[in-house]
Amino acid sequence: MGVWIVLCVLLNVLLSTSNGFGGDINDWVLWSKHLQTSGYAGLPANYPPVYVHWLWVIGCFASALHISIQPDLLLRLLVNAPDMLAQLGVLWVMARLLRAVSVTDCQWHALIALAACNPAIFMDGPLWGQVDMMFCLPLVIALVVLIEGCNLIAFFSLATLALLTKFQAICVAPVVLPLLWHQRRSRALWLGLLPAAALGALLMLPYILAGSAGSMFSATYLKAASLFPVATFNGFNLWFLLGLNTRPDGIFLLDYALTPQTWQILLTPKWLGIGLCALWDLMLLISSWRRNEPSLHWRNFYLAATGFFLFLPGMHERYLLPAVVIALAAAALDMRRHGVAAVLLSFGAAANMFLVSPPSGFLLPHLVAALLLGLALVVVLQDHLARLPWQRVLSLPGWFWGAAAAVIWLSALCIHVARVMPDRHGWLDVTTMPVAVTQGWGALQVNTSVSGERLSVNKQRYEHGFGTHAPSSIRISIPPGALAFDVQVGMDDESRGHAEFILMVDDDVVWQSGAMDTGDTPRSKLIDVKGKKTLELVVDPLGSNEGDHADWLQPRFRVVEH
Structure with a gap:
């Protein structure tokens, strides 16, 4: 086992x-952030309580480690x-x-x-x-x-837990x-x-205290x-x-x-x-x-x-x-x-x-x-494998295998935490910073597409980013202590064209996305900006600019926290 x-x-x-x-996944982001900052009041979720409570735990985990x-x-x-x-x-x-x-x-x-x-x-x-x-x-x-x-006394509690999940x-x-x-x-x-009634009341308690039990029940059920x-x-x-x-x-x-x-x-x-x-x-x-x-x-x-x-x-x-x-x-x-x-x-x-x-x-x-x-190798090499001490390995106690499984998962967790949270480094959301903009049509939109709709690339929704129209240039002053700039780019789902995304640091081109069409998976880039002064986000229409609705998604600086 x-x-x-x-x-x-x-x-x-x-x-x-x-x-x-x-x-x-973007709903999990939105709901976790809401729980992290505003709790259960006004939560825009349509899931029953049990999983939402886990998203609250994720929000607390992120807050404790100062992770975005x-x-x-x-x-x-x-x-x-x-x-x-x-x-x-x-x-x-x-x-x-x-x-x-x-x-x-x-x-x-x-x-x-x-x-x-x-x-x-x-x-x-x-x-x-x-x-x-x-x-x-x-x-x-x-x-x-x-x-x-x-153990029939547990039936209604288990059924309640399933229904509230x-x-x-x-x-x-x-x-x-x-x-x-x-x-x-x-x-x-x-x-x-x-006990089923008590369990249901306990799971509903955060909503009841926040005054949102009725809205949750309506949206969910x-x-x-x-x-x-x-x-x-x-x-x-x-x-x-x-x-x-x-x-x-x-x-x-x-x-x-x-x-x-x-x-x-x-x-x-x-x-x-x-x-x-x-x-x-x-x-x-x-x-x-x-x-x-x-x-x-x-x-x-x-x-x-x-x-x-x-x-x-x-x-x-x-x-x-x-x-x-x-x-x-x-x-x-x-x-x-x-x-x-x-x-x-x-x-x-x-x-x-x-x-x-x-x-x-x-x-x-x-x-x-x-x-x-x-499986094929096992069949071919079964005579040789039979000589190995498999029975000794398989007969190891259950706590050993449980510990091994826990180590695998915790190791993966630590690796991912280390990737997003270097020592004394934090993230600064660029959408909250002043920018200088020129673009071919309309006005730059913050956290929506250029036409004012929710940011959406390849049918995935995003909460933060710039919605622009090619050709465009977004010029940003790099804050003191910034180490890197991280962003995802893609053509909004409402777009009818194609374009290329370009990152420029101190007027030098440091990255080009290549041509991107509507429906392409967003592309990510992390660039070094240590000691640099200006960052420019450029969208090239690659010819015709009709319907070139382009999105800079989750733009952020990695900065030294003091």
């Missing part, structure tokens, strides 16, 4: 350094930490479940490996910066408790209801409502479903099959041009999807009601989570992940019945995320190739 824990942590650390994060919160590798490692711990928690749950069944060593390692190296979990977590594993862990433990009928945990409710009926005579189950009023959002489900990706969920399926009236709304993706999901869930509810069999309940749980993704409108590509985690737990109890489902759901969910919207800098194919190569 220890080897798989270390491997899982190592892969999380490695994949967190990829360039595969989407726009949500930026969409960098350090933040990516930190935002993924709870998800990595949740994945390790799932490994622990599966190992515990496997004790109760008879499996060979090969089967045991194969199943644990599927959870420790699961492509869907890695796609969702370290690669994209999502946090769906966080609610999957308490959800799966709650299902284990309910099905096994042991992400509301998608409601996807298993149709099968939970008949199991609650089967366990209705358990006094411990209903006594568990008291009441309005969240209307954030994406589409049939599907890059999810390979029923609506994607019908060619309705990102199409409105209120169109009449028999005639897209016709505004649905009266009975016709029943044949829109919204209401038809709700109806199909309700029918699917009703069949699963009746199935678990009539036969109180653990294996059947596990099957119905991951089928309920799968139906939630397949039929309901507004689904995203990663919303199949709960079904993957539930199927992994089910396979730990009965590999013969649920093993195939665990494998198919794992690779199906990963393929969905990768094929629909592959992130740039994608490392997982290289990782899979390396693992396959390693």
